[in-house]
Amino acid sequence: MAGWITREEALHRLKVRPQTLYAYVSRGRVGTRPDEADPRRSQYSADDIAGLVGRRARGKRPQAIAASAIAWGEPIIETGISTVAHGRLFYxxxxxxxxxxxxxxxxxxxxxxxxxxxxxxxxxxxxxxxxxxxxxxxxxxxxxxxxxxxxxxxxxxxxxxxxxxxxxxxxxxxxxxxxxxxxxxxxxxxxxxxxxxxxxxxxxxxxxxxxxxxxxxxxxxxxxxxxxxxxxxxxxxxxxxxxxxxxxxxxxxxxxxxxxxxxxxxxxxxxxxxxxxxxxxxxxxxxxxxxxxxxxxxxxxxxxxxxxxxxxxxxxxxxxxxxxxxxxxxxxxxxxxxxxxxxxxxxxxxxxxxxxxxxxxxxxxxxxxxxxxxxxxxxxxxxx
CATH class of the missing domain: 1.10.580 (Citrate Synthase; domain 1)
Structure with a gap:
């Protein structure tokens, strides 16, 4: 589901209010970029949105969370060494x-x-x-x-x-x-x-x-x-x-x-x-x-x-x-x-x-x- 979607589509997929979407962005959980067609508007990472939707669907069941963590899923170890965020690698x-x-x-x-x-x-x-x-x-x-x-x-x-x-x-x-x-x-x-x-x-x-x-x-x-x-x-x-x-x-x-x-x-x-x-x-x-x-x-x-x-x-x-x-x-x-x-x-x-x-x-x-x-x-x- 790689790509970028509009604010309206992001809200529709997440089924949340705009304030919640903005909170996800501010916490680094959803990547954004300017819309090439209109720089005054933002686009949102479809992959990040899908990840949030998937985590919500799994709920808080420990078994489901643990299983999802093994393959590109939930973070399982705290580290200050590096991370990948918004399509970039940081040391x-x-x-x-x-x-x-x-x-x-x-x-x-x-x-x-x-x-x-x-x-x-x-x-x-x-x-x-x-x-x-x-x-x-x-x-x-x-x-x-x-x-x-x-x-x-x-x-x-x-x-x-x-x-x-x-x-x-x-x-x-x-x-x-x-x-x-x-x-x-x-x-x-x-x-x-x-x-x-x-x-x-x-x-x-x-x-x-x-x-x-x-x-x-x-x-x-x-x-x-x-x-x-x-x-x-x-x-x-x-x-x-x-x-x-x-x-x-x-x-x-x-x-x-x-x-x-x-x-x-x-x-x-x-x-x-x-x-x-x-x-x-x-x-x-x-x-x-x-x-x-x-x-x-x-x-x-x-x-x-x-x-x-x-x-x-x-x-x-x-x-x-x-x-x-x-x-x-x-x-x-x-x-x-x-x-x-x-x-x-x-x-x-x-x-x-x-x-x-x-x-x-x-x-x-x-x-x-x-x-x-x-x-x-x-x-x-x-x-x-």
């Missing part, structure tokens, strides 16, 4: 796209981790040495070894956890053959390690910052579950990294890479036709939290020239569906733009996102509560 109240215009990942980490001073991503020397194992094996091995060696996260001071977290970011980067170099920002080290020149380092910075955090997604939730047990920070990151491997999350970039390769080999029309005729979502397009388009993707795409195949794919899918590309598409196109190999988009995704996982692990540890939901049993009757 501790600051627009992520605005931050990406100038901030480094180190500066964003300081913001998300509430560090009093600069954050520096440095790890043990030699971690980025040549290694014949696959990138994924190196990454898993690095995080697993760190998890096995580290103490529990509970009962440790925030500054100690922040220092450990900064080293973990550097260790994951080292698994991607990005060395720890004192005094050099991570995006610059990535550009040098991957033999990128010109303005490529700045595009890498944009990508890392825009991927640093994205509210309570699957990997962040897995990270928080691990942190709620008091697990070491590295174990919490490993939980998030494991979740990121799924094709419905971080490895969605692999589906976009395959789509682009098939389009190059066959044709754009032939490749997207099966999706259009069956109503399936085209990989790399659309996001439930951004009915009007992913602002992270838009910010990246407008700053570098799309490769021909990605430009043609975007034009064809948008023309056929009206659905804009998401950040997975943008990361894959960015990697193609600079001639980087397959899998690079995933590496950029995870190098940025580890900062957010660490923020969630630290916040959850500070809250000191175990995440332990109950299952709604639907199996055979229990014995008396």
């Amino acid at each position: 501790r109240g600051r627009d992520a796209v605005t931050l990406a215009a100038s901030a480094s990942l180190e500066e964003v980490a300081a913001l998300l981790w509430e560090a009093p001073g600069p954050v520096v991503f440095l790890a043990d020397a030699g971690l980025a040495a040549a290694d014949s194992r696959s990138v994924q094996v190196r990454a898993f091995s690095t995080l697993a070894l760190a998890a096995a060696e580290a103490p529990p996260s509970l009962g440790r001071r925030p500054e100690v956890l922040r220092a450990e977290g900064a080293a973990l970011v550097a260790r994951l980067a080292a698994a991607y053959q990005v060395p720890s170099t004192s005094g050099v920002a991570l995006h610059q080290r990535v550009a040098e390690a991957w033999s990128l020149s010109g303005d490529a380092a700045d595009f890498v910075r944009w990508a890392l910052v825009l991927q640093a955090e994205h509210e309570l997604n699957a990997s962040a939730f897995a990270t928080r579950v691990a942190a709620s047990t008091g697990a070491p920070l590295a174990a919490c990151v490993l939980a998030g990294f494991s979740t990121l491997q799924g094709p419905l999350h971080g490895y969605a970039t692999a589906n976009v890479e395959a789509l682009a390769e098939d389009a190059r080999r066959l044709s754009v029309a032939r490749v997207i036709e099966p999706y259009l005729t069956t109503g399936r979502r085209v990989p790399g397009f659309g996001h439930p939290l951004y009915p009007d388009g992913d602002p992270r993707a838009a910010a990246l795409i407008e700053r570098f020239g799309l490769p021909d195949i990605h430009r043609d794919l975007m034009a064809a899918v948008v023309a056929a569906t009206g659905i804009a590309p998401n950040v997975d598409f943008a990361l894959v196109a960015l990697a193609e733009r600079f001639g980087l190999p397959g899998g690079t988009a995933f590496q950029l995704f995870s190098m940025g996102r580890v900062v957010g996982w660490l923020a969630h692990a630290m916040e959850q540890g500070a809250q000191g509560s175990l995440i332990r939901p109950r299952g709604h049993y639907v199996g055979p009757p229990v014995e008396a």
Whole structure:
């Protein structure tokens, strides 16, 4: 139900008085924008209205509320780290796209981790040495070894956890053959390690910052579950990294890479036709939290020239569906733009996102509560 509706339609769907609608808007529960046809009037988010109607229909039954919370539903964990509101992503109240215009990942980490001073991503020397194992094996091995060696996260001071977290970011980067170099920002080290020149380092910075955090997604939730047990920070990151491997999350970039390769080999029309005729979502397009388009993707795409195949794919899918590309598409196109190999988009995704996982692990540890939901049993009757 993505889109925008008039005030009259919003009141009709909600069955409330204008004052109630305005109260929803003031509390951030319903997004608004000026009506393009008449800027003196406002339009209201159809998705936000539908969410309010759905919550009212479910009522206050605990079981219904709990079930709805699992899939894009009711908020279930209090967090001060990030949120998506009115089609924009915010890091501790600051627009992520605005931050990406100038901030480094180190500066964003300081913001998300509430560090009093600069954050520096440095790890043990030699971690980025040549290694014949696959990138994924190196990454898993690095995080697993760190998890096995580290103490529990509970009962440790925030500054100690922040220092450990900064080293973990550097260790994951080292698994991607990005060395720890004192005094050099991570995006610059990535550009040098991957033999990128010109303005490529700045595009890498944009990508890392825009991927640093994205509210309570699957990997962040897995990270928080691990942190709620008091697990070491590295174990919490490993939980998030494991979740990121799924094709419905971080490895969605692999589906976009395959789509682009098939389009190059066959044709754009032939490749997207099966999706259009069956109503399936085209990989790399659309996001439930951004009915009007992913602002992270838009910010990246407008700053570098799309490769021909990605430009043609975007034009064809948008023309056929009206659905804009998401950040997975943008990361894959960015990697193609600079001639980087397959899998690079995933590496950029995870190098940025580890900062957010660490923020969630630290916040959850500070809250000191175990995440332990109950299952709604639907199996055979229990014995008396």
